[in-house]
Amino acid sequence: MAMRTADDDDALAALAWALETGAFALPEGEVLFLNARPGHALPRPGWRCVQPLRPAFEALAAAGFDATPEIAVARCATALLRAPRSREATRAQLAQAVDALAPGGLIAAAAGNSAGGRGLQGDLAALLGEAQGGSKHRCRVAWARKDPTRINAGLLAQWRALGEVRQVVHGGLCFWTRPGLFAWDRVDAASALLAEHLPVGLAGRVADAGAGWGYLSMALLRRCPGIATLDLFEADARALEPARRNLEDALAGRTDVAIRAHWHDVTAGLPGPFDAVVMNPPFHVGRADDPALGRAFIASAAAALAPGGALWLVANRHLPYEAELEARFGTVRRIAERDGFKVIHAKEPRR
Numbered sequence: 001m002a003m004r005t006a007d008d009d010d011a012l013a014a015l016a017w018a019l020e021t022g023a024f025a026l027p028e029g030e031v032l033f034l035n036a037r038p039g040h041a042l043p044r045p046g047w048r049c050v051q052p053l054r055p056a057f058e059a060l061a062a063a064g065f066d067a068t069p070e071i072a073v074a075r076c077a078t079a080l081l082r083a084p085r086s087r088e089a090t091r092a093q094l095a096q097a098v099d100a101l102a103p104g105g106l107i108a109a110a111a112g113n114s115a116g117g118r119g120l121q122g123d124l125a126a127l128l129g130e131a132q133g134g135s136k137h138r139c140r141v142a143w144a145r146k147d148p149t150r151i152n153a154g155l156l157a158q159w160r161a162l163g164e165v166r167q168v169v170h171g172g173l174c175f176w177t178r179p180g181l182f183a184w185d186r187v188d189a190a191s192a193l194l195a196e197h198l199p200v201g202l203a204g205r206v207a208d209a210g211a212g213w214g215y216l217s218m219a220l221l222r223r224c225p226g227i228a229t230l231d232l233f234e235a236d237a238r239a240l241e242p243a244r245r246n247l248e249d250a251l252a253g254r255t256d257v258a259i260r261a262h263w264h265d266v267t268a269g270l271p272g273p274f275d276a277v278v279m280n281p282p283f284h285v286g287r288a289d290d291p292a293l294g295r296a297f298i299a300s301a302a303a304a305l306a307p308g309g310a311l312w313l314v315a316n317r318h319l320p321y322e323a324e325l326e327a328r329f330g331t332v333r334r335i336a337e338r339d340g341f342k343v344i345h346a347k348e349p350r351r
Helices: 007-021 054-064 089-098 117-128 153-161 189-197 215-223 237-251 291-306 323-330
Strands: 032-033 048-050 066-068 076-082 101-111 132-136 139-145 166-172 173-175 203-209 228-232 258-263 273-281 305-316 331-339 341-349
Touching: 007 076, 007 101, 007 132, 007 139, 032 089, 048 215, 054 066, 054 331, 076 089, 076 132, 076 258, 089 117, 089 153, 101 117, 101 273, 117 132, 117 139, 117 153, 117 237, 173 203, 173 215, 173 237, 189 215, 189 305, 189 341, 203 215, 215 273, 228 237, 228 341, 237 258, 273 291, 291 305, 323 341
Parallel strands: 032 048, 032 076, 048 066, 076 101, 203 228, 203 273, 228 258, 273 305
Antiparallel strands: 101 139, 132 139, 166 173, 305 341, 331 341
């Protein structure tokens, strides 16, 4: 059995346990697996897998599974869900799974106890009238049948809306977003600090690596009139539509900037060359810090920069990125610190 290193892996193992022990039986017909990831002999051949995160999507495709970033099937016999960490996102995906199920179909979901699992069975029962459950691998597994006469239609509509793109106002900024994204309902403090220190003279070909819903790109468009092209790279497909809307708003009718949004894993490299790259790189796997993610972002940026290009980065002050930066760039300067964050400017990428 593969080592479980985070709650999401535990959830996958818990789903596998429920299937192996016969806690519930899969009815005949198509199986839809939301937030799928390979491991623990799951998924099984023939299942339809939904995975919006590019690295996991590519792992599924490489293993030969039918994968898509969003639901492209209706009236399946079974819907399985490896629940995300966000409760809002979990509820949205429960609603999506119920919508995709045929009447009488089975839904089963698993979540870590520290990631919403304790409330999972109650949520499913509130939505479908009743639910059964079990516990394994520090997770809760819950399952139920779809009986159209018992569905709480009002709750289903509320949870369906949780997955939709919406507008939020925070700190005087109005932006498009959706629950489950990083800092989905606020301007992240680290990104705000970086935006304050981006030079007005940034120009030419610019990339936003790990763009999320597009806050840094919005700041670039409003702050830097010399930008000619702006490429957003984001591994979560759910962020692309709000990012596109935010950039349309930030452009405010300008036609002198070419904008492209890419569903892309930055750790796999960037298709440069760019004159500047900005980033607030991720650094978590589950609840644990993993600075290797940020170091991979730095390596990709350095390789994609033109000879005179520069990197603008913000990170938690304790993260050990300096050695990677100094190995990849001729000049590295820490230009700001505040509230536990650091802003770094690196130039002269090494080849």
